[in-house]
Amino acid sequence: MRAGSTHSDVAVVGGGIIGLVTAWRAAQRGLSTTVIDPEPGGGAARVAAGMLAAVTELHYGEEALLALNLASSARYPDFVAELEKASGQETGYRPCGTLAVALDADDRAHLRELHALQQRCGLESQWLTGRECRRLEPMLAPSVRGGLRIDADHQTDPRRLATALLLACERAGVVFRRAAAAELTVERGRAAGVRLDDGTRAEAGQTVLAAGSWTSRLAGVPEGLLPPVRPVKGQVLRLRMPRRDGTYGPFLSRTVRAVVRGGSVYLVPRANGELVIGATSEELGWDTTVTAGGVYELLRDAHELAPGVTELPLTETSAGLRPATPDNAPVIGPTALPDLRLAAGHYRNGVLLTPVTGDAMGELLATGELPEVARAFTPERFGGDEAALPSAQVPYGSEQSKHGEPQERSA
């Protein structure tokens, strides 16, 4: 082994919340684990609002993803309890529920459809009149015409979650290599870790790519092996709610959201007084600029939803990149290259899917078997290009690799 290089059972490329939960779960299984990231604990979670919106973000044709989202949502209370104990750090988990409201007749028709779809899927939500919405949340605009009360969709603070995962990893013995992964190393037809940009290596028995939007950009990965993961920019604002009577309840007590002019806007009130307003959705490549237009639209739409937001201090503007796959669902599991695993592409659901992804990846790394709940989300569904592999290679888990041509679907 070269000077400065390390060897471990598992090397995780990417220290965002998905990489960290994977590393934590692997270390708990007794696997020696290394995380490679110049700034672990960063990534999209530094920007994300942290809605746990399995029921609210239900879309036609995404029933498989719904099952995964619900499974992760159900695990959240236990996951948070375990993580907070392991890390000694709060995660800001707040079981506050969500209110999705409509500002005009079109919005209301759209929400009615969502309500019907939720009922067909056996999900609980309650239709409220505009007056009932304002009784729940008095800061809502008089123009709110109705809404859906979804008591199962909660929130957590992704920054605190990331910090807690980082501490839990450290306490579980995970090693952090604070450098960028430059290239996957492939030896004898198997993934063998990565070369870092400082010239050293992180060698490993199993290598996990969990680098969010950057996942499919790592050099050294055989072409066509990975599904495309593309960045979808989101701009987010942070405001501060006034403290009254010892709580922040008087401004908003639960997540409030709406579709305004075709874009989704949500207001997520934290227990610590932070009010997060998100988010734009922009296909602009790797750009993470906060623009005048993004901030303007968020403020305009939030003002329409709850006019009182204009009184609140604006404390932060930021932009992050959601890692999106062609079908909006994550890729979790083995790849056609032996010893290379994937946990990426969580798009809008990274915070929600952290518990189930950690459990699935821990199981896969420890036993070689992916749990049933995650099997619909292996990279295989996009077709991993075996032809791209060196002829000497035997695809890992060949029963999972009977795929045809790569399917290119646009979202």
Add this chain to the structure above:
Amino acid sequence: MRAGSTHSDVAVVGGGIIGLVTAWRAAQRGLSTTVIDPEPGGGAARVAAGMLAAVTELHYGEEALLALNLASSARYPDFVAELEKASGQETGYRPCGTLAVALDADDRAHLRELHALQQRCGLESQWLTGRECRRLEPMLAPSVRGGLRIDADHQTDPRRLATALLLACERAGVVFRRAAAAELTVERGRAAGVRLDDGTRAEAGQTVLAAGSWTSRLAGVPEGLLPPVRPVKGQVLRLRMPRRDGTYGPFLSRTVRAVVRGGSVYLVPRANGELVIGATSEELGWDTTVTAGGVYELLRDAHELAPGVTELPLTETSAGLRPATPDNAPVIGPTALPDLRLAAGHYRNGVLLTPVTGDAMGELLATGELPEVARAFTPERFGGDEAALPSAQVPYGSEQSKHGEPQERSA
């Protein structure tokens, strides 16, 4: 003299641009000079847009202020040349002119009145149709219905100006005491410097209060002596213009401004690519919070003026306090307390009035005589309450102190 205390000919309380230019001019006259400020070079200039808008900001009934503004505007090129040479630092002075536009019939009527008033005052400005406005500035909205071209109103970068003044002061031998002034010291009926919050003293033959909005809050000043100076909050945004063909011209080439929904909005394009959007005007005491509503209104109004601003990166939001007097004009000159001088209350015109204020204060401090140009702006016009002075005191410059009851005028 106590340990840590200093004595100088002149002590200037406040290291904003007005305090700094006063200190620089005093030092140039051979007076030993001390500036007292925890953060010299800060103050309202850190936020201000830096418009030099003598002609554009003409108001009915402010003809005296117009004369002072024009005098300072005329001195700007020489002032900048001298300051840049003395400091070795650029000031961002940009003789680019201003275009004031109207977005509806009311705005146009308002601008027509301003045009007539300007003509009566012998000022140059040119009426343009909406099409002519867009020919000058192609980024303007199609809804622009006309405007006034004012080629004499330029801009400078107040942050660079403050830095240049700081360097010029240091090079001229000005001493900086980086602490807050706690109390004016009055000895034998005369101002004798200030006590600092670290317990030391800055003793001086002449004491200048140049602390912007804080000027009338200094302890130890006889009650009723100073005119009221109140803070008027302004929120300001900074955007970044794209660089094309080696210049930033393609976005905006001059200051563009309008009155939108009763509030003034202006876009000030710097030579270095910064685009400053200002400003709210809020009477909220000492609050300097950046609010969601302030940012929203500026972006909304700027977007109405030049829709393309939404594409630009938003790099900074900030809020500052304009020091306003009851008649919107500065207070420059002696007070009824011997050896106490004032240079404050410059409200919207601090950057513009920096050259003439420096010249007037330098002359006053060196010779005891205020130049003709500044004589209409002594504190005397508000009535300095001599009755508040200890009976032993002989008012300084008694010919300037024949005043009656304090006049309380609200702006």
